[in-house]
Amino acid sequence: MGVNGTSALASACANLLKETNHIGRANNGLVGVWQRANDQGAFEIGFEPEEDLAKALKGKAVYIVGADPAGDDPNLAKALNGARFVAVQDILETATTELADVVFPAQAFTEREGTLVSGERRVQRFYAAVPAKGDSKPDFAITSMVAKQMGVILEGSSPSVVFDIMANSIEAFNDLTYEKLAEVHGQWPIVGRGDLYYGGTTYENTQGLGVQLVPMAQAGGTVRIPKVRKEAALRPKEKELLAVPVNKLYDLGVTVRTAEFLGKRIGGTQVAMHPATAAKLNVEAGQVVKVSFDGVNGEAVVKIDETVATGVALLPRGMGIAIHEPTLAKVK
Amino acid sequence: MTKQVSLTINGKQITVPDGTLVVDAAKMAGIDIPVFCHHPKLEPVGMCRMCLVEIGRPMLDRNTGQVVMENGQPKIQFMPKLETACTNRVSEGMVVMTVSDNAKEGQRGTVELLLTSHPLDCPICDKGGECPLQNLTMQFGPGKSRFLYDEKLHLEKQVPLGELIWLDRERCIQCARCIRFQDEIAGEAVLGFDERGRNTQIISLSDPGFDSVFSGNTTDICPVGALTTADFRFGARPWELKAQASICTQCPVGCNTTLNTRREAKAGGEIVVKRVMPRQNEEVNEIWLCDKGRFAYHYTENKKRLTRPLVRKDDKLARASWDAAAKFAAEKFSANKKDFVVLASGRLANEDLFNLKSLADTVGGRAILYSDMGGGGLTRLAGVGAGTNIGAMGAGDAILVVASDLYEEAPIWWCARQTSRRPRRDVDRCQPAPDQTGPLCEVRHPLCLRRRSKNHPRL
Structure with missing residues (x-):
């Protein structure tokens, strides 16, 4: 996928950087433009x-x-329906919570504190601003509760x-x-409530600038990059196109469509293609076409x-068509 | 080491890097010169005339080119008219007077002129309480207006530039901060001036209106309440709001945000987030946010928030207690240790992921990341070094973006890349504390940002 x-x-990118001697220093190296905010943290862990x-997932x-x-992929929905047991922990009702055997309500990031790792490997703290909704608990606390019942002791009270x-x-x-992570130092330009005529109404940073992690190459370790x-x-064959996934900033992802405010900016699902490709398929701009591949329609x-x-069609992710990687698709 | 220049502001001798604007030099020395159109991150234009000060420079002999001395000190020649501090760069031996009678007269006159056409909207204007015009009027303005109220110019008051940003044409003081921000920093010149004279007004040049994902930033830098967000319009007064630091959870840039909250009757006596504002972190997002981070936080308030544990009974999900739900799940997991899978996404915090991984490892199960992208281990090895600042890169550096559309996937990195492309002087990156990352022009830094799969046709 x-x-x-x-x-x-x-x-391939890491090899390029290593062979041109562009790793192990500030402003040199590989940055992943991940799909979600803390994918980097997940990889680190x-x-x-x-x-x-x-x-x-099956069984x-x-x-x-x-x-x-x-909700993202009908193939995965099928796999989960064939799972032995499904426990779902989330902040919002989704198609996955609908089919779960147990649902745990989690707190949103506005209701608890914790840390995230950015794509540049900067660890930053976020703080709780509003009280928890209903009976929800922070994710790590819920895991600790479940673990305790399994005889595994994990910290469940203090994120610190x-x-x-x-x-x-x-x-x-x-x-x-x-x-x-909460340390700060003076920054330029000087901003803050007293200086809003100068820099605008942005807030000054008094609660932490975060710290960047040191990559192995900078710490002096050996960097062995797996072969490509x-x-x-x-x-693509005669009646097929190479469907390539692209991303949209405003899509139907759970943290955007449920915000409702940005609804007008989401737009519809568009498939982008070269005029020659469109001519060959006998379609024109604005026409609705059916796209199908791997059990997805x-x-x-x-x-x-x-x-x-030519021969390529760009399909956006997160707009209802579950495309994960470049794949051969039929477009009519 | 950049050349340092010494000058005197209000009798105080200071030393700043060569090329610094007088208004910035004064700020570094703790002296506030009022400005409206100037912004430390934008090119100076000298449009509003608020920063009028008296500037004198050492007099040079026409024939010899030497400094003329008087009583052992260089003779200072003041310009016959006031000058704008925002467009003048410092020079050796300069003398600046910001609070002399002349300067004060100039500043007072500028405020009076700006107020002649400004509507008396303070009671209903969102900016009240955090308004530079209000603050500078109190500090520098005249106490009374000599202008007839009935002759004030009337223009359109509630113009949606797009559905996210509202414009009030009467309040606009034509400082052009919004136009210049969109042009210089956002790289999308979707705003422009129309008409002329006092009728000069802001218009959106794009369709749909104000088609930029950085549009929210213009409401931060607008010095009056002309540009306001539809999200916060008539929402609350800034002094009622509590500020709490947070991080945007929408993309991997990790912009620093501030959540403004207030307890209100409208929400049933609950404390709610009224708006998301940027928090300064020069190495991550500077002082900017993209619209997704600024407006999409509402997902945390959606009606479909899960609030109680649920357990499936008779093929329906029913409310259960925390203990019952946790026990039920634990029993099932314990009974299936050999087939235990944790599937988590990057929406979770490190603490959540760590506990999940610890559980999976202890039990002997798998910890799968819900993502289409692999290669995270490589960033641990060959990731960017500590001290990286994309916005600080400049001439001679390279950023290779592979299979990723930064504008759609990580807008503030797109913005930082825009910033690094602009010709800049070292002074734009100076800090009060001496911990810079080194001179810009001598360094060769390629940075590889990558995403997506290999067959992207645009590469």
Whole structure:
């Protein structure tokens, strides 16, 4: 589902950087433009994505936290319906919570404190601003509750203590504490309530600038980059197109569509193609076409774009058509 | 080491890097010169005339080019007219007077002129309480107006520039901060001036209106209540709001935000988030936010928030107690240790993910990240070094963006890349504390930002 392809791409980029001697220093290196805010943190902690997720879920006892696979992909919904047991922990009702055996209500980031790691590997703190909704609890506390019943003791009261335990066990985080992350120093330009005529109504930073993690290359460790496994490129057959996923800032993702405020900016699902491709398919701009691949069906409005290669169709993710990686698709 | 220049402001001798604007130099020395159109992150234009000060420079002999001395000190030649501090760069031996009678007269006159056409909207204007015009009027303005109220110019008052930003044409003081921000920093010149004279007004040049994901920032830098967000319009007074630091959770940039909250009757006596504002972190998002981060926080208030644990009974989800729900899940997991899978996404905080990983590891299950993108391990090895600041990169540096559309996926990095493309002087990156990341022009720094799969046709 795109994991192998993107991993290979990352290896290729890392090799380029290593061979041109552009790693191990500030302003040099690899930055992942991940799909979600704390994917970097997940990688640091040891989570790994799975190429065939449907296969990995079928027949298992699954603990899903902060994800909506059933809503994103009908193939994953099918896999979850064939799972042995599904517990879902999230902040909002989703298609996945609808099919769960147990649902745990979690607190939103506005209601609790914690840390995130940005794509540039900066660890930053966020603080609680409003009280929790209903009976919801912070995610780490819920996991601690469940774990306790399984005979596993995990800290469930203080996020700061969880962080300390984590910093102790993950090398890159060794020197970090909540206090360190809350440190600030003077910045230019001078902004703040007293200086809003000068810099605007932005707020000054009094609660933490965060700390960037040091990559292995900078810490003096050896950097061994996995070899890139070459694969044959996909070649569309006579009535097929190569559908390539692209991203939209405003999509139907759970943290955007439920905001309602940005509703008008989301727009509809558009499939972008070169005018020659459209001519070959006998479609024109604005026409609704059916797109299908791997058990996924959807409709999209044709958009003509001369910068797209012929034979290729750009499909947005997060708009109802579950495309994960470049794939051969039929467009009518 | 950049050349340092010494000058005197209000009798105080200070030393600043060469090329600093007088208004910025004064700010560094703790002296406030009032401004409206000037912004430390924008090119100076000298449009509003609020920063009028008296500037004198050492007099040079026409024939010899030497400094003329008087009583052992360089003779200072003051310009016959007031000058704008925002467009003049410092020079050696300059003398600036910001609170002399002449300067005060100039500043007072400018405020009076700005107020002649400004509507008496303070009681209903969102900016009240955090309004530079209000503050500077109190500090520098005349106590009374000599202008007839009935002759004030009337223009359109509630113009939606797009559905997110509202414009009030009467309040606009034509400082052009919004137009220049969109042009210089956002790189999308979707705002412009129309008409001329006092009728000069802001218009949106795009369709749909104000088509930029950085539109919210213009409401931060607008010195009056001309540009306001539809989200916060008539929402609350700034002094009623509590500020709490947070991080935007929408994309991997990790912009620093401030959540403004208030307890209100409208929400049933609950404390709610009234708006999301940027928080300064020069190395991450400077003082900007994209619209997604600024407006999409409402998802935390959606009616469909889960509030009680639920357990499936007779094929329906029914409310349960925390203990019952946790026990039920735990029993099932314990009974299926060999087939236990944790599936989590990057929407979670580190603390949440760590507990989940600890549980998965202890039990012998798998910890899967819900994502289409792999390669995270490589960033641990070859990620950017500590001290990285994309916005500080400049001439001679390279940013290679592979299979990613930064504008859609990480807008503030797109913005930072825009910023690094502009020709800049070292002074724009100066800080009060001496911990810069080094001179810009001598460094060669490629940075590789990557995403998506290999067959992206645009590469």
